Amino acid sequence: MLKVTNLHVHYGVIHAIKGVNFEVNEGDIVTLIGSNGAGKTTILKAISQLIDKSDGDITFLDKSLSQYKPHEVVRIGVSHVPEGRHVFPGLTVLENLEMGAYYRNDKVAIKQDLQKVFVRFPRLEERKHQVAGTLSGGEQQMLAIGRALMNHPKILLLDEPSMGLAPILVKEIFNIIQEINQSGTTILLVEQNANQALQISDKAYVLETGQITLSGLSKELLNNDKVKAAYLSA
Amino acid sequence: MELFIRQLINGLNTGSIYALVAIGYTMVYGIIKLINFAHGEIMMFGAYFAFLLAFTLSFNLPFLLVIVLSMSFAAILGVLIERVAYKKLRQAPRISALITAIGMSLFLQHLAQLIFGSTPYVMKPLIDTTPVVLFNFAIPKLTLLTIGLSILFMLLLSFFVLKTKPGKAMRAVSQDKEAAILMGINVDNVISMTFAIGSALGALGGIFYAMTYSQIYPTMGVLPGLKAFIAAVFGGIGSIGGAMLGGYLIGIIETMTKAYISSKWVDVIVFGLLIVILLFKPSGILGKNTKEKV
Ligand SMILES: Nc1ncnc2c1ncn2[C@@H]1O[C@H](COP(=O)(O)OP(=O)(O)OP(=O)(O)O)[C@@H](O)[C@H]1O
């Protein structure tokens, strides 16, 4: 479904992504794990066309994504939940969700999707008229995910959804990710929390300083000695 | 008491103009963090457009059409300025964009001088000026119209920004550009729309200003532009409600100073106020006290 081939990204002279290849099959949860500065966010931004690649190719449903402008990517079914949530702090919860369906015009279907988001995140419905900037971190993460779902995506790109959350919330968020996947959305999950990410995903890639050093089925990587030593020690 | 009420009405008249112009400063600042110093010149061009439409055509356009057309031309001018001069500088250091804005302001002043010459045009009021008697006060129709139309347009703007989808998209872009792109919002178009609206309202302010003082000339936008900018800072730059409030406060402070102190003191007090705000409450009356995110 999503295929990244020989991806290179530079920030000025910094060579941040050095020839990355990976693939996400429809219906899967695929995780990209790696420590700080490995290049995870950069890869997601390159997929969303927020930054330019210097070489390589990214295709979604066999179409090259570089033909799209950044704001057009969401229209073909790619929703990106950025690192650090990035909810609109001055808009209400409801307005944030409306922005998630910004380019859509099918009012009835939008209403249904809104109901689905409220069923999945009852907290958001309780707080729908609250300004998003005053939500707690966990609530903001739920809003960011709910907002992305309002696009009715085929694939959901999640950048460290567990970042900064209490352990109990981390569990909840990972459960929700699994549920979203079970209801038919393919997921590319970027995480530092390797343990949880490997437990819910089908396939995994390990990223180190811009290169993929290991890949395989998630349950295999959970037992891999190198992975255990580097990422599962805590 | 009678003098006071009369001055209050004058203050509301001037304040309406400052408020209309201040909205443009604050909207543009809200969306691209730029003080658009050319905004006073858009105000000036708006007045020239109205003059040309009202007095040089071989047929008579109704007053409202003159206003709407002038606002539309000014909107186009504002969008052009952004696309030509500011767009490329969005990622550049603030100071480069600021210098460009000052350059654009001077460029437009001299362009107006080339086209129209530096002799002022006499702007006759576009409506009849017989006073209307209201609560025992004879108020010029122009004053009523200035205040009334300004408030009407501000209400329309508030509705647009708070309740409509493009208005919400505008707020979304001003709060988080990257997230807005991820929602599928075309940020370039939203920025153009912001310039268009701000410029149209600035032009309306310019037309009222020209009718109030009966003159149009290439540098007429400088002083009211600066004062409207102060009004925007006073109210809290980036806040549309703040710009409206700041505009009316500056307008009222100005007329009261003229009436009860001396007209010589007006500019000293208004510009002194700017310094005081910047010293004690840089975020303005309605501005958020949060540190600016870069
Ligand atoms: N805008 C930028 N300009 C210059 N270098 C950048 C920029 N953004 C990222 N980098 C560099 O690119 C590399 C990869 O960064 P990236 O943000 O993709 O890492 P990450 O894996 O997402 O890290 P984290 O887990 O901390 O979020 C880092 O070395 C980083 O310093």
Ligand SMILES: [Mg+2]
């Ligand atoms: Mg990151």
